[in-house]
Each structure stands twice: as structure tokens, then as C-alpha cells.
Amino acid sequence: MTKRRLEALRTEMTKCTRCSLCKMVPMPTVKDAKYANACPPVITNHFHAYSGGGLQVMALSLIDGRIDVDDDLARVAFACTTCGLCDVSCKFIMEAERQDVILALREHIVAQGHGPDVHRAAADRLRGTGYSNGPPPADASNWAAGLDLKSLPEERADVLLYTGASVYEDPRHATQARKLAELMLAAGLDVGILDREPDVGIDAFWTAHRGVLETQAAHVCDVLDASGVSTIVVPSGSHLGLLRAHYPRYARAPRAKVVHASELLDDLLRRGRLSLPEPIERSVTYHDPCYLGRQSEPPQSWEGEEKMTHGVLTYFDPPKPINNGVNGVYDPPRRVLDRIRGLRRTEMHRIREYSFCCGGGGGVPEAHPEVARTAAESRIEEAEDVGAEAIVTACRYCATNLERWQPGGAMPVFDLIDLVYEAAGLQGRAT
Numbered sequence: 001m002t003k004r005r006l007e008a009l010r011t012e013m014t015k016c017t018r019c020s021l022c023k024m025v026p027m028p029t030v031k032d033a034k035y036a037n038a039c040p041p042v043i044t045n046h047f048h049a050y051s052g053g054g055l056q057v058m059a060l061s062l063i064d065g066r067i068d069v070d071d072d073l074a075r076v077a078f079a080c081t082t083c084g085l086c087d088v089s090c091k092f093i094m095e096a097e098r099q100d101v102i103l104a105l106r107e108h109i110v111a112q113g114h115g116p117d118v119h120r121a122a123a124d125r126l127r128g129t130g131y132s133n134g135p136p137p138a139d140a141s142n143w144a145a146g147l148d149l150k151s152l153p154e155e156r157a158d159v160l161l162y163t164g165a166s167v168y169e170d171p172r173h174a175t176q177a178r179k180l181a182e183l184m185l186a187a188g189l190d191v192g193i194l195d196r197e198p199d200v201g202i203d204a205f206w207t208a209h210r211g212v213l214e215t216q217a218a219h220v221c222d223v224l225d226a227s228g229v230s231t232i233v234v235p236s237g238s239h240l241g242l243l244r245a246h247y248p249r250y251a252r253a254p255r256a257k258v259v260h261a262s263e264l265l266d267d268l269l270r271r272g273r274l275s276l277p278e279p280i281e282r283s284v285t286y287h288d289p290c291y292l293g294r295q296s297e298p299p300q301s302w303e304g305e306e307k308m309t310h311g312v313l314t315y316f317d318p319p320k321p322i323n324n325g326v327n328g329v330y331d332p333p334r335r336v337l338d339r340i341r342g343l344r345r346t347e348m349h350r351i352r353e354y355s356f357c358c359g360g361g362g363g364v365p366e367a368h369p370e371v372a373r374t375a376a377e378s379r380i381e382e383a384e385d386v387g388a389e390a391i392v393t394a395c396r397y398c399a400t401n402l403e404r405w406q407p408g409g410a411m412p413v414f415d416l417i418d419l420v421y422e423a424a425g426l427q428g429r430a431t
């Protein structure tokens with residue numbers, strides 16, 4: 001089955017001309033050649049095989065029988081953070097689906113019994129307990145104690161705050177969820193939470209355990225639908241991308257509209273439901289999370305035929321619509337930051353659909369920490385180079401990896417929610 005799925009992408013693989021643009025951010029958007037690099041595993045390993053183009057060539061060699069699945073292939077394929085920058089860089093010059101091939105290649109490798117052991121262990125936990133880090137503690141909902149939140153689905157509410165079970169894993173995520181809940185309540189929203197949230201399943205997605213993800217995504221959609229809300233709010237950029245863009249490919253989308261915290265806060269501020277009276281005197285730069293940005297575009301339907309002309313050239317009739325990342329969530333977090341008095345925001349070189357990965361996704365921090373480290377250090381250096389005193393992001397995975405590789409904390413990393421909470425004058429209440 002996974003081989004057939006890979007073979008169905010053969011045309012995409014054959015379109016690779018080995019031009020290597022996928023290792024770079026297309027030049028018109030780069031203001032400094034130092035930050036033309038796009039691919040963390042290539043920067044780390046200095047070898048074409050690790051790039052988006054290299055993975056296309058290896059996938060083609062695999063389905064054509066020139067190579068087999070083995071541990072070497074698995075090591076290279078799972079050094080990729082699945083950030084998708086090669087996909088949009090390649091689309092700067094041609095219409096081809098690089099990310100689809102990378103994901104299908106990884107799924108086939110896993111189906112053949114290869115791939116990192118640490119990934120398999122997480123997928124086994126998710127399959128066995130419903131949680132990739134094991135079952136939540138008995139006091140799982142303590143983070144919301146004392147807040148006027150409805151308990152769903154027993155009670156009814158307009159909006160569900162769904163943290164994706166990350167609150168069970170890190171006290172900082174619990175604190176951020178509490179801050180976001182307080183902001184939503186301050187804006188007068190009717191908010192509910194689930195007593196025992198299901199794991200959103202992002203580890204199964206990133207580690208290419210397709211069957212586990214399909215089961216988990218269907219279960220999560222059932223739970224979210226049963227909550228009866230019209231809107232679901234998620235604090236993590238990666239969870240937004242998974243729910244909005246990838247769930248429909250593996251199971252289905254939840255019935256309610258799914259929005260990221262930055263989209264909600266932007267809307268509340270625009271409508272005057274929230275205000276930010278407290279100034280924050282700080283110079284910051286905003287890091288676009290890959291899955292909040294270019295990886296949050298929902299799949300587009302297409303019906304047509306693959307045809308051939310001149311005996312060698314294949315094309316799709318009618319042309320397939322492509323996602324090139326431009327419709328991701330880029331402006332809401334920037335608009336929110338620009339409303340905070342005293343905050344000075346500068347842009348890095350690799351931004352929006354060409355944002356550079358922090359190294360925190362794809363299961364890379366667990367399986368290839370050297371790649372996660374290279375990515376984070378490059379991003380931190382970029383932030384320093386544009387004169388920022390701190391990085392603001394909107395995804396728990398970005399914040400965790402950017403902090404992990406600078407133990408001294410020379411470049412503080414904030415979540416957008418932290419700054420909005422402080423500027424709203426609520427600071428000190430959520431801890």
C-alpha cells in the first residue's frame with residue numbers, strides 16, 4: 001500500500017532537474033547571502049541526498065528497484081524536519097509536490113520496519129494509550145482550576161480551547177493555555193475545555209506512522225465534533241497545520257472551524273473586545289512556525305488526468321492547483337505584535353512562506369538532535385543579526401527547540417500569548 005502511494009507520485013519525482021534551488025531561499029526574498037540556506041539537514045551534513053531534491057531522486061531509485069529500503073536510507077530520510085521549505089522553493093520555478101514525496105517515502109520506510117526506534121516507541125505509546133508520551137496524570141485539568149470554563153461535552157459553549165494534550169507534558173504549556181483562556185474570558189467569549197483531551201497525534205504524523213495517525217485523527221474529530229462548538233482554538237502552530245491542512249488527507253477535518261490563537265487574538269483586538277494598555281519596551285523579531293505558515297494550507301481537490309506529450313513530457317489536464325505556502329497564517333501574529341505599545345519588531349531574512357525551520361519538528365529533535373541544533377543556532381544568529389533582543393513565535397515546538405540549544409538564554413524566546421497577556425495587563429495571574 002505505501003509502495004503504491006509512493007509509485008503514484010512518480011511524475012513528481014521525475015520532474016526534479018537537480019538544480020538545487022530547494023537548498024536555498026529564492027534570491028528575491030533574501031537580503032543577505034548568509035541566510036540563503038534553506039534546509040537544516042543539508043547545512044548539517046553537506047550532502048545533496050539530505051535535500052528535498054535528493055529525497056526525490058532516492059524515492060525514484062527505490063520504486064525503480066535501484067536501491068532498497070535500509071537503515072542508511074532511513075537515517076537520511078528522517079533527518080528531514082518536514083518543514084516544507086524545499087517544497088515552496090522548488091515551486092518558485094516549477095509545479096511539483098516535493099513534500100508529498102518526502103512524506104510518502106518516510107511512510108514506506110516505516111512500513112518496511114525501518115526508521116528511528118525512538119519514533120516507533122512514541123507511535124507504540126500513542127497506539128496503546130492514546131498519548132504519545134503516555135497517559136496524562138489524574139489531575140490533568142488542574143491547569144484550568146478556578147477559571148470560568150465550561151466542561152465539554154456535558155455543558156455547552158461556543159468555543160473550545162483545545163491544547164492538543166500538550167498541557168499534560170510541560171508546565172509552561174499549561175501556563176500558556178491558562179493565559180490564553182484568561183484572555184478569551186476577558187474578551188467575553190463563552191469558552192469550554194475537554195476534561196481529558198485526546199492527543200492530537202502530531203508525533204505519528206511527523207514520524208510517518210500513518211495507520212496510527214489515521215486512527216487517532218478520526219478519534220480526535222469524533223471528540224471535537226461531540227463537543228458541539230462552532231469554533232476550536234489551538235495555541236500551537238504545529239497543531240493548527242496538522243488539523244487544518246493534514247487531517248483532511250489522513251481522516252477528515254473537524255466540523256467546527258479551527259483557528260490559531262494568533263488569528264483569534266487578532267480578531268478580538270480588531271473588534272475592540274480586547275485591549276493592550278501595558279507597554280512592553282523590547283526589540284523583537286517574529287519567527288514564522290512552518291506549520292502555522294506554509295504548512296497550514298488545506299488540500300485542494302482536483303479531478304483530471306495525467307497525460308504525456310512528445311513521448312517524455314507528462315502533464316496534468318486540467319492543471320493541478322498547487323499550494324505554495326502564500327496563504328498560510330503570517331499577518332495575524334504580526335498585526336497582534338504591532339498593536340503592543342513600545343514593542344519594536346524587525347523582520348529576519350527568511351520569513352513567511354520562506355521562513356527557516358527552527359529544527360523542532362519532524363521528530364528530528366528526538367532522532368537527529370545535531371540537525372535540530374544546527375537549525376536553532378542558525379535561526380538565533382539570524383535574529384541577533386537583525387538586532388532583535390528576543391524571538392517571538394507562536395508554536396510550542398519552535399519555542400522549545402530554540403531555547404534548548406542556548407542554555408544561557410542569551411536570546412529569550414516568547415510565545416505570542418505571553419506578550420499579549422502581559423500587554424493586556426493580566427501578568428502575574430496565570431502562574
Ligand code: SF4
Nearest residue numbers: 016019020022053090
Ligand atoms: S527538488 Fe526542485 S528545486 Fe530541488 S533540485 Fe529538484 S527541481 Fe531543483
Ligand code: SF4
Nearest residue numbers: 039080081083084086
Ligand atoms: S522539508 Fe525542510 S528539512 Fe526536509 S528536505 Fe525539505 S527543506 Fe530540508
